[in-house]
Amino acid sequence: MLTTTIFPSRYVQGKDARKQLGAELSRFGHRGLMICDPFIYDNTIEDYKTYLEQVDVDIVRFAGECCDTEITRLVDRLQSHNGEFVVGLGGGKTIDTAKAVAHYGNVSVAxxxxxxxxxxxxxxxxxxxxEDGEFNRYLVLPQNPNLVLVDTQTVADAPTRLLVAGMGDAxxxxxxxxxxxQSFSTNMTGRLGSMSAYALANLCYDTLIEYGALAKTANFQNVVTPALERVVEANTLLSGxxxxSGGLAASxxxxxGLTVLEPTHAYLHxxxxxxxVLASLFLTDKPAETIREVYRFCEQVGLPTTLSAIG
Ligand SMILES: [Zn+2]
Structure with missing residues (x-):
């Protein structure tokens, strides 16, 4: 039986990590395309430009949907700039678009x-x-991102609900x-998970239980603390x-299934x-102590524990 484990090539995290962006990108070449979330493009892009002196980056405002039209537009833009790398700056759809553009343009992605x-x-x-925002397909890429760089001050300045949703996913x-x-089921590569993957998944859970509530408070006060750093790593790297490499299941x-129901659309992934997760605790017959611990955690950080709390 084969096990397979996959990783991004480099993960950088910390307060003001964005100041290292130019230096990190220069490892991939000199010219690149940065796909930027519309809100960031309109509000804080000047700050990012300060940290991009080492490279020549064409900064483009993301149109808002990760669809084939937008991907084609951005691949053309990358190629007309002779870009050697793509950067995705923003949230989920911006990130997914950057990965797809780098894949079709055959360059590195940060x-x-x-x-x-x-x-x-x-x-x-x-x-x-x-283009209308309906699910089209999963694009499974041949490799993970070459660089993931997370500035925890930026995360601390974002709304608390987003960090809490990340804890729900994690x-x-x-x-x-x-x-x-336990069931010898496969991970995202179609092979079995490794000892390393399961150990990292376990660390993800322990980190949330120990530091989740503290991290939420830090985020609410817009301060980077050791607890916030740990939870950002759990939400982003350990959960990823x-x-x-561990695999997905009931949660x-x-x-x-819930996404089919219109009233849940206002709630985050x-x-x-x-x-x-809560439903899965009963499906997999977890000990009462574990069930209590997970419910207590959800109540502490403000994750939903009832159907009415997700619409
Ligand atoms: Zn998820």
Whole structure:
């Protein structure tokens, strides 16, 4: 039986990590394309430009949807600039678009998430939508991002609800990996997970239980603390490695089912995944002590524990 484990090539995290962006990008070449979230483009892009002196980056405002039209437009722009790398600066759709553009343009990709709301940054996967925002396909990429750089001050300045949703997504990682391990089910590569993947998934859970509430308080006060650093790493790196190489199970399946229901559309991915985790505790017959611990955690950080809390 083969096990397979996949990773991004380099993960950089810390307060003011964005100041290292130019130096990090210069490892991939001199010229590149930066795909920028519209809000960041309109408000804080001048700050980022200060840290890009080492490279020649064409900064473009993301049109808002990760669809084939937008990907084609950006691949053309990359090639007309003779770009050697792509940077995705922003949230989920900006990140997914950057990965797809780098793939079709056959260049390196750096992901700079401005939120810790899900485990998408580290993965070798883009979700492609139609121009109207309907699901189109999963684009499974041949490799993970070359660089993921997370500035925890940027995360601390973002709304608390997003960090909490990221904790909901990360809360699923250990339970889903454990289900895959016990049932010899495969991970995102179609092979079995490794000892390393399961250990990282377990660390993800322990980190949330110990530091989740403290990290939420830090985020609310817009301060970077050791607890916030740990939870950002759990939400982004540990959860990303854990889900891709450990595998997915009931929590995400229940989430996918919930998305069909119109009233849940106002709720974030991680909020619905967290509800899936709670259901999965009963499906997998977890000890009462574990169930109590997970409910207590959800109540502490403000993740939904009832159907009415997800619409
Ligand atoms: Zn997820």
């Amino acid at each position: 992901i700079v998430p401005t939120l810790a709301a899900s485990d998408a940054p580290c993965s070798a996967l883009s979700v492609i939508y139609t 809360l699923a990682t250990w339970f889903e990996a454990q289900s895959c391990q 490695l854990g889900f891709e 995400h399946a229940i989430h996918n 991680g909020e619905k995944v967290a509800f899936g």
